[in-house]
Amino acid sequence: MATFNGERYLKEQLDSILNQLGEKDELIVSDDGSDDKTREIVHAYGDKRIRFFNNQHQGIANNFENALSRVRGDYIFLADQDDVWLPGKLDKMVDFLEKEKLDVAMCNCALADQDLKIIKSPHFDAQWPMKRRLLSNVYKNAWLGCCMVLRSSVLKACMPFPRGLAAHDLWLALYAQWHFKTGYLDEVLVLYRRHNNTVSFTGSVSTNSLSYKLKYRLHLLYHLIGRSLKNSFCKPATKYA
Secondary structure (H helix, E strand, C coil), X not given: CEECCCCCCXXXXXXXXXXXXXXXXXXXXXXXXXXXXXXXXXXXXXCCCEEEEEXXXXXXXXXXXXXXXXXXXXXXXCCCCCCEECCCHHHHHHHHHHHCCCCEEEEEEEEECCCCCEEECCCCCCCCCCCXXXXXXXXXXXXXXXXXXXXXXXXHHHCCCCCCCCCHHHHHHHHHHHHCCEEEEEEEEEEEECCCCCCCCCCCCCCCCHHHHHHHHHHHHHHHHHHHHHHHHHCCCCCCC
């Protein structure tokens, strides 16, 4: 979880996650220099499963990278500070991942307002975004990080993040869609809260210029290809008896 001045909704999200974690699970929180009560709220839990790290005003993608660089588990979930996990999300998504032999899975969600009043449910149509090709998702992203679970092998291939990355989840999703097996669980397991202080931009009307959008997509493709080549060269040679 990446946090930044999230005191208003943070406790609801922490409760919804911690209630689903086992004794050996962990919740990694990276805070990007909050000046509200975010840190106090996290520390007040006194829960040994929470590992808290500081990250000083580096932006959302870097803040998630800081959190992801600390993970020790086999299954990694991305969590926003203001959403709410519905009961059973963790177990259902891990079971789906194992049953379908996937590397990355995404569930459906419900759009909600600041008071968690449902705006649209479900958010995605059936089999979305998996029915879209890689370049279609580069053009118009249909992945949501807050709905994703990935194996540690995927994370290892995607770290460290390229410089200048604006969206951590898009980078992870696109690389996984190209090189790993991905799947979609069409069940609403997250209340995806949208409000005036939302940090992420998914679901909002972009204010970026056309030239910026084009340059950023070329930037993504450049690094996707570069990382693919780098990882292919780094694979150990196959040994034959």
